[in-house]
Amino acid sequence: MTKFIKIQLAVLILVAYSFCADLSTAQKSKLHPLFQMALTGQNSQQKKVSDNKVLATSFSALKNEIVYDAIIYTDAVSKLKDMGITVNSVYPEFVTAQVTLNELKQLSSLDCVRYIDPGSKNYPQLEVSVPEIGASLLHAGFINNTQYKGNGVIVLIYDTGIDWKHLDFRKSDTTKSRILCIWDQSLTAMGGENPPAGFSYGVEYTQTQIENELDGTPAGFVRERDYNGHGTHVAGIAAGNGQSYNNKYVGVAPEADIIVVKGSDGSFTENRMIDGLTYAANKASFYGKPIVVNWSIGGHTGPHDGTKGYEKAINSFVKTAGRAVCVSAGNSGGDNIHISGSVSSSLADSVLFIVPSYTPNSGSGNDYFIIDIWTRDADQIAATLISPTNLTWNLPPNTLIDGVSSNDGTVTAYNYIMSVNGKREIYVWIEDSNPAYPPKAGTWKIRLTKSLGGTTNFDGWLTESDLGGYAGSLVNGNTDKTVCMPGTADSAITVGAYVTKRFWPSYAGGTYYYPDNTENDIAPFSSIGPTADGRLKPEISAPGAVIASALSQDADTTGTYPFVLHGRRHCIMQGTSMASPHVAGICALLLQANPNSNAIQIRDFLTSTANVDSYTGSVPNYIWGYGKADVLEAMAKNISSSAVVSRSILSYDGTGSDSYVVLDKNHKYALRFTPTSSGKLTGFQLRTYHQAIRWLSGNGPLKCEVYTDNGGFPGTQIGSTVYHSFSLLTPSTNNYIQMLDANVEVSAGTDYHIVLSQTNPNDSLAIMVEYAITGGERSSYYNGIQWDHQTIYNLRIRPIVTTVSGMVYVDDGSTSSAIKSFRLSQNY
Template sequence: MQSQKLENLLNQALNATESERERSQELNVGYNPVDQMWELIIKYSGNLETVRQISERVTELLNEYAIIHIRQSQIPNLVQIVEVEYVEKPKRLFFQVRNGKRVSCINEVQDARFSLTGQGVLVAVIDSGVDYTLPDFRNEDGTTRIRYLWDQSLKAVEGEHVPKEYGMGVEYTKEEIDAAFPDFYHVITPKNIVTQGAITIRTRDISGHGTAVAAIAAGNGRGSGGVYAGVAPQSEFIVVKLGNPMSGGFPRTTELMQGIDYVIRKAQELRMPVAVNISFGNTYGARDGTSLLERFIDDISNIWKSCICIGTGNEGATAGHTSGRVSENIRENREQEIELAVQEKQPSLNVQIWKRYVDQIDISIVSPTGTRIGPVEERLGTQRFTVDATEILLYYGEPSPFSTNQEIYLDFLPRGSYINSGVWKMVLTPRKIVDGQYEMWIPGEGTLNPGTGFLRPVSSTTLTNPATAIRAITVGAYDSLTFSYADFSGRGPLTGESASAVKPDLVAPGVNVSTISVGGGVAEFSGTSFATPFVTGSAALLMEWGIVRENDSYLYGEKVKAYLRRGAEPFPGIEKYPNEKVGYGRLCLAESIPD
């Protein structure tokens, strides 16, 4: 089928065969072939009565967004519903993994002058869960600092509570977690599952990613004698462990959206300001702030007293992005030839080409063996080509109601086990050019073989989605030992009409950050995942100073961002601010609080 109400990638996925979807990294995300069911994101207006009639499950989110589960056969009926404005499929999310407080001027605001601790402010960690048994997440009397913990990955058993708004996972309250601990020195059974006490808590942080993030943002340091205390050590937590019940083993954007919705609703219910930490991202999209996930974050940022902090991702030093400009000028090289190396035993690969819709550009594809396809006609719908051991699906998209950009999506699928290795070429030939700028992305480094990537990569515009949401506080990383920019940190700018928006907003320590790990002990972590919680904790302290202590009742959202930008410190040798690497500079909380 084909509908302008569906995003390009969803149109492509619906046009693909079952076999093609199974061989694709991206097209099968959100689809369950057993019952031919899709999980989809919709933006709607009015009510969802008609949508509910044709869907298996509907989860209503704030600001007229929803997550639905619907059989593929019902999607043609879905797009006919007037109240449904736009539909997208989920994308996979990946961790942003690659001495912080002192260089970020945090110690100064925790000491005598301000004595800020985060008390009265919630810190929400949407991640892989936390090791809630650690003393760093417990009060002096042994009770937990976690107000709510929602594990999306669990299936409820008798006696467990499923959040009714979302219909999945298991929710544990502070009272239930406390009931699992007979005393502060309770000995924990293996795998972080508490089986003694009055209740069983089954959730666990397998990767340790969320535990480290939570400890940096708001751990109290009780397990290390205060040495590894976080930024907001007296904040309380809301924890969401993102689920991954479908194939692929990665959480999806639909689960992230429900997690954000959950923590904002809980903060409203508790009447407490909340700083939200997101250390996940993906490489799909135009980086112009117009996807439903980005727009959802922008919209929900206007609800309640909140700040949403998101890492830039770790694609800055990879070969996953390139860009350029084509021209009609006959004195210039009219053709742009982009080379993409594919390492041996690469199972599949997709390429996104984004350009301005006003430009008309022909595309040709040259295989490693020299076989040329194209120029390919620009027409709606999926076009299929076969070259040696590789099947190519090509889809020309249209601009959406929210973006003037156009996507050309290529999916390289194996006819056997792997696609052709070697150097592929994509040749862009101008027909009618007004702007000429194009951007290309492939999936994130962690999903590809090490030798797969563009031969002439461009490090700018390597932010991952949803760090490209305009109203989020977007956080990059730097090395606090050398005071140098971390080259892996994703860079701006945004594209299209959003190019003037500054991203990242600022950077924080993200190289060899020492913090607690699952089961206790200390480990070092690198990546924008671990820079972001420095800013999340700082946002909590600003909201404590402003809202809780009544110095500024309006210190949340964009105002927190403005204060953090103003207090940011420059780097040696960097003169222009803001810039695409470090935004307004490095986090300095003491300079962000008004005199």
């Protein structure tokens, strides 16, 4: 994971002052400082357009010039349209639009326009996964004798696009797609292509056009591609059906309809994210279905208090029943990018940033750091920037520094009260506009002073930093308040990430792992709350580390072979980007059961049923929210408010040394377990050994049975035999084996045995054990003649007992159409 993923709007470097010389003070007060710079430095700005570190722009064929994405705060939509302004989305407080520089100037003179904001840029926030959250049992019809797989619900993924050819997003007839439509915002329409109705940019592809591509009649029309791969992976977690590789990697809502909005290949403007919500609302109305939007993207440029435009858009969007928006919390939980302090007339404060010694990147505009400071009121605060060689730039209230060059770097900064929330923003960006003078190594200081009044508190964020591949560091920085926007929106369901798996096998051989991850604990990268105004975020946590999902065929995998899995159609990624689509899939399942639920009700189901353990500690808290998402219990509560669900994972192995035993011939291995509560044995975890040895041989399947206890050994079989396909097993990890079809009820305090054997005596399987223990009596081995206790090791097998009460009907396994072989094992 990149130390500091780019998560904010890059500022223009501007030095000319012709275009805007006649702007009045009133006009300037309505223009964000970046737009002021665009107008004052028009000529140099055009040069910077190609540098991809500027305001969001595109070429308008209609206007025959460059247009700028803008969020215009106004109530007079019709007046803007009468002026010829290209309006895309309309919300209660603002509209999104694409405007020329001249239109920008005209808008700033209108009484009906309160403010014009360019918005921020946002970036991707890169498995007991599906079984862990309880979705596997819902897929199999465990609750209400209904298979909940997201049928009749739309999941919209706003991201880097999708590999629409991937089999995980097709129907059983593989010439048919589950994707209803794709809006590629990054394309300019060519012959026969058009933007979606009501929008002025991008290209929309319909399901018919996608299916024409799939069956080749005609091919070559749909140009959308996911070159990054992030969007395809996210979509697979939320809604992939796994059919591209033995039905092995299945998402949370595998029968949901899919809509994709491609924002770009890697950075996303706030304006276009808002347009994506408008598109979602339009499509939900058109298809007459509930919809869940997933944003696995975010940024740190802004106040972190829920007042940004796209955060207000979320609040407006979810006021309609049958809609929810899930947002990743961010990946800054391990980075000290936040700082807070206070300043008064008698006490100055400073933000210190250390630039290490480094070798600058080649070229210009690619060595930089950006610090964004927000006060908690509108008091008059002055700033002074001091470089390591004591060069000084003064930044009094209501001023900007527009690309001033020096031997220590180029400085762009501003100090203004922002219209979005009435609070002061002090923004500083130092870069190598001249490659001969990159940001100077040493300590940079932003000194804050206040001449009058009481005390003013502030928060600041290191929003972006790349100094020859290094990040630099905030002195006294911390990880508090690192949840990204728009995850700080009031009505967003904001998702943190925890670890369900450490190891994975590469298709090229070898087993890999993240050494900093601890199973069942919070992911070390997961961002931490609260919001700047003190609200709880994230609300919920979900699996987000070492997650297997769909791999885009258009993504460049050069040098990344360790992350590509067997079959080469899926790969490993981690981040809160992977946690959020788990919860988006959960929302789809809940909306299948109750299409009229609103976002607040769904969030309440999630938070009131979240799992708590020794890792989460007392909840709610700013790391976990209310705990670990549990869709099984949330669904039960959704159907019947009196329902009570508990799932117990019985673990008898510990943290001792790993070794393995081989299950082969007519031998058997058994684990004796003692339920702590009565219920159904719904499954168990089986940890297999590394692929460095011949861990699996033969065709299978694995034979899984449950026995009574007879003096510490297996006695009589109860229930039915479950056969688990070898193709669903993966080395080096916990494989989930579902046991619903065994139809075994167990009683608290009574001993039972899970017994494993081979259907074919020529097959073999290496099972991981905790080795060199003393006094072990729960693992036993059958050598073809008799059972013996294995006292020096514990089998790494963990039974799962599920209890549901207060429900009108729970499937007993005898009449269910549940699949015999569980298909979600590899997201464990």
